[in-house]
Amino acid sequence: FPYQHLSLLLILGADSQTVVTQKPSLSVSPxxxxxxxxxxxxxxxxxxxxxxxxxxxxxxxxxxxxYSTSSRPSGVPNRFPGSISGNKAALIITGAQPEDEADYYCSLYMGSYTDTVI
Structure with missing residues (x-):
């Protein structure tokens, strides 16, 4: 089943040349x-x-x-670890389940709360 994570862009503030890059889709076996x-x-x-x-x-x-690179809210299983890998943020999904099929988005704070890219 495919995992799709879209590359959307929300820019508020001055940093209008910053773009978040993500691959359009990935797939994994259960x-x-x-x-x-x-x-x-x-x-x-x-x-x-x-x-x-x-x-x-x-x-x-x-x-x-x-949130904050690797912190998980209550209720999110630990098979969703987050990290920095090289010069990028990474989300690893381990032990993939059918219910994990979804769109995944990342957000990056760019210096002020009015300048965040998604």
């Missing part, structure tokens, strides 16, 4: 592992960008699955 990557068109992602990851399942409200 029980498998897949890594989703979130980068910047220029520059590196670091913990100072407080990477966040969001899961949007069809017909349901989106939910935060990672």
């Amino acid at each position: 029980g498998g592992t897949v890594t989703l990557i979130c980068g910047l068109s220029s520059g590196s992602v670091s913990t100072s960008n407080y990477p966040g990851w969001y899961q949007q399942t069809q017909g349901r409200a989106s939910r935060t699955i990672i």
Whole structure:
């Protein structure tokens, strides 16, 4: 079953040349592992960008699955670890389940709360 994570862009503030880059789709077999990557068109992602990851399942409200690089809200299983890999943010889905099929979005803080890219 496919995992799709879309590359959307929300820019508020002055940094209008910053673009978040993500692959348009990935697939994984049940029980498998897949890594989703979130980068910047220029520059590196670091913990100072407080990477966040969001899961949007069809017909349901989106939910935060990672905030501040690797923290998980209550109720999110630990098979969704977040990290920095090289110069990008990463979300790893381990032991993939059919219910994990969703759109996945990342967000990066770019210096002020009015300048965040998704």
